[in-house]
Amino acid sequence: MNFWLMKTEPGAFSLDDLISRPGQIEPWDGVRNYQARNMMRDQMKVGDPVFFYHSNCEIPGIAGIVRIAREAYPDHTAFDPVHKHYDPGSSPENPRWLMVDVQFVRRLQRIISLAELKTHASALDGFALLRKGNRLSVMAVDARHWAFIEALETITQRG
DNA sequence: GCCAACGTTGGC
DNA sequence: GCCAACGTTGGC
Numbered sequence: 001m002n003f004w005l006m007k008t009e010p011g012a013f014s015l016d017d018l019i020s021r022p023g024q025i026e027p028w029d030g031v032r033n034y035q036a037r038n039m040m041r042d043q044m045k046v047g048d049p050v051f052f053y054h055s056n057c058e059i060p061g062i063a064g065i066v067r068i069a070r071e072a073y074p075d076h077t078a079f080d081p082v083h084k085h086y087d088p089g090s091s092p093e094n095p096r097w098l099m100v101d102v103q104f105v106r107r108l109q110r111i112i113s114l115a116e117l118k119t120h121a122s123a124l125d126g127f128a129l130l131r132k133g134n135r136l137s138v139m140a141v142d143a144r145h146w147a148f149i150e151a152l153e154t155i156t157q158r159g
Numbered sequence: 160g161c162c163a164a165c166g167t168t169g170g171c
Numbered sequence: 172g173c174c175a176a177c178g179t180t181g182g183c
Contacts, residue, residue, distance in 0.1 A: 007181090055180080056182080060183095135179080135181070
């Protein structure tokens with residue numbers, strides 16, 4: 001089993017949006033980065049846990065936990081000429097982009113912010129989210145980093 | 160709004 | 172294959 005973190009802008013699709021979906025499941029479409037696609041294609045398995053990360057918002061951070069509900073399959077939004085994520089280089093016969101389905105698991109008791117994560121730089125050494133200039137929307141999380149971050153949830157942050 | 164970091168594109 | 176130009180991401 002692998003652990004993951006996936007970013008979304010809550011203004012476009014938030015954890016609350018996922019919760020309100022039928023079955024609390026949603027296709028994770030719109031990934032247009034080869035590295036991220038390859039991780040989804042080659043490594044993501046049904047049941048893998050995922051940190052649901054809110055980016056580009058007032059308090060960037062981890063809002064909840066979701067799980068992979070369906071493994072990689074063609075992202076049809078790439079086929080639609082009027083879609084924002086249209087890619088003429090992708091076709092149903094030869095799909096370039098893939099998506100997975102994610103399902104809501106639980107909300108964290110509090111948002112674990114990027115700022116808070118940064119205060120644990122040594123414990124989280126190597127965590128991709130904290131690497132400078134990282135812009136990947138899908139990233140793997142080491143098991144020990146996952147456990148550390150989950151443990152932070154119930155610790156009242158001082159400061 | 161600014162801007163650093165990064166990926167992609169395309170001319171050569 | 173090189174690399175400048177460009178677009179995007181995303182924290183601040």
